[in-house]
Amino acid sequence: MKILDIARDRVSIRNYKSSIKPPLSDVLYCLETANESPSGLNCQPWYFIIISSKDVKVKIRRLCESKEKEFHNKISRYFKDWLDERGITWRKPFLEYAPYLIIVLGNIKCPYFVQSTWLSIGYLLLACEEKGLSTLTYTPPNTYELSEVLDVPKGFKIEAIIPVGFKSEDRNKEPRIPLREKIFIDKWGMHMNLEK
Amino acid sequence: MKILDIARDRVSIRNYKSSIKPPLSDVLYCLETANESPSGLNCQPWYFIIISSKDVKVKIRRLCESKEKEFHNKISRYFKDWLDERGITWRKPFLEYAPYLIIVLGNIKCPYFVQSTWLSIGYLLLACEEKGLSTLTYTPPNTYELSEVLDVPKGFKIEAIIPVGFKSEDRNKEPRIPLREKIFIDKWGMHMNLEK
Numbered sequence: 001m002k003i004l005d006i007a008r009d010r011v012s013i014r015n016y017k018s019s020i021k022p023p024l025s026d027v028l029y030c031l032e033t034a035n036e037s038p039s040g041l042n043c044q045p046w047y048f049i050i051i052s053s054k055d056v057k058v059k060i061r062r063l064c065e066s067k068e069k070e071f072h073n074k075i076s077r078y079f080k081d082w083l084d085e086r087g088i089t090w091r092k093p094f095l096e097y098a099p100y101l102i103i104v105l106g107n108i109k110c111p112y113f114v115q116s117t118w119l120s121i122g123y124l125l126l127a128c129e130e131k132g133l134s135t136l137t138y139t140p141p142n143t144y145e146l147s148e149v150l151d152v153p154k155g156f157k158i159e160a161i162i163p164v165g166f167k168s169e170d171r172n173k174e175p176r177i178p179l180r181e182k183i184f185i186d187k188w189g190m191h192m193n194l195e196k
Numbered sequence: 197m198k199i200l201d202i203a204r205d206r207v208s209i210r211n212y213k214s215s216i217k218p219p220l221s222d223v224l225y226c227l228e229t230a231n232e233s234p235s236g237l238n239c240q241p242w243y244f245i246i247i248s249s250k251d252v253k254v255k256i257r258r259l260c261e262s263k264e265k266e267f268h269n270k271i272s273r274y275f276k277d278w279l280d281e282r283g284i285t286w287r288k289p290f291l292e293y294a295p296y297l298i299i300v301l302g303n304i305k306c307p308y309f310v311q312s313t314w315l316s317i318g319y320l321l322l323a324c325e326e327k328g329l330s331t332l333t334y335t336p337p338n339t340y341e342l343s344e345v346l347d348v349p350k351g352f353k354i355e356a357i358i359p360v361g362f363k364s365e366d367r368n369k370e371p372r373i374p375l376r377e378k379i380f381i382d383k384w385g386m387h388m389n390l391e392k
Binding site for chain 2: 003004007008012032033037038040041046047048052079114118119121122123127130139151152153160174176179183184186187
């Protein structure tokens with residue numbers, strides 16, 4: 001299957017079949033792929049904690065939801081409407097019910113650690129989709145408290161939580177702005193004459 | 197071909213065949229793939245300028261090299277040695293000789309624009325490798341001057357320059373830290389008993 005098709009097929013998923021655990025070997029395949037990505041100075045800032053324990057997932061959910069609740073009380077009307085349309089609230093059940101959560105961390109001493117870590121997340125998402133595993137890139141609002149619960153030492157920052165599993169919902173992909181509006185030739189503003 | 201194999205095969209390349217231009221349709225395929233990546237609030241912060249003009253490439257090279265020269269005069273011994281071992285100097289001939297440069301920009305108003313843009317770069321690199329196109333993720337030191345030359349409006353930040361083309365060198369992949377040292381289970385420090 002072509003990578004473009006895999007990229008097109010991938011949809012962010014918030015509801016997972018909690019009772020069916022994908023093979024751990026598939027999850028490791030995806031992390032192995034992420035581990036191959038390039039990085040500034042080849043520093044390889046990424047680290048991954050695979051959360052499989054129900055207890056830990058419940059703790060993570062509780063911590064995140066309490067901060068999300070504060071956050072949702074403060075956001076603008078526009079943002080709130082956008083979230084409402086998509087059924088996104090302060091509730092994050094996927095943190096408890098996805099069979100696996102992958103906590104992605106970056107070593108803050110590495111040059112361009114944020115950039116490199118997210119590049120590796122790009123690799124990770126495509127590999128998951130190839131294996132038939134659904135994902136979401138959730139950026140937790142309270143990385144400090146989460147780090148305490150997970151024993152993360154100073155110098156490593158939680159960049160994302162990626163739930164991984166089989167989806168229990170059908171969701172349309174968010175529409176993409178057409179490529180012709182996203183690319184220019186030789187300088188900003190010069191649109192291309194795409195022949196097709 | 198499996199995505200893991202594509203990820204493994206990809207090596208950062210600094211020397212390109214300047215006389216052979218890959219089909220533009222292949223470059224567009226890779227950008228189409230990048231355009232499918234997820235983003236914070238689906239804001240799709242990424243924009244791409246494809247540089248094909250020799251004149252513009254020469255200008256970009258000149259601007260970057262002048263800043264690189266200053267930078268290389270200031271860096272630590274350790275860093276200098278690391279670069280020397282790899283033959284990396286202030287000279288950036290790939291900015292002139294790669295058949296295409298892709299300038300990747302992010303809309304700074306989008307939430308998590310850096311993270312989302314680099315995730316899309318992950319998609320882009322894998323698609324290029326799939327098409328047999330070599331790449332490098334070069335982070336230019338002087339995005340302000342470059343933005344002026346390329347007529348980039350305020351509010352959009354140059355995140356990377358990706359040369360794209362056929363390689364004219366064979367280079368070993370930088371070694372990766374084994375995955376078992378990069379992953380933990382349920383909390384930091386808990387290594388997995390990988391069966392194989």
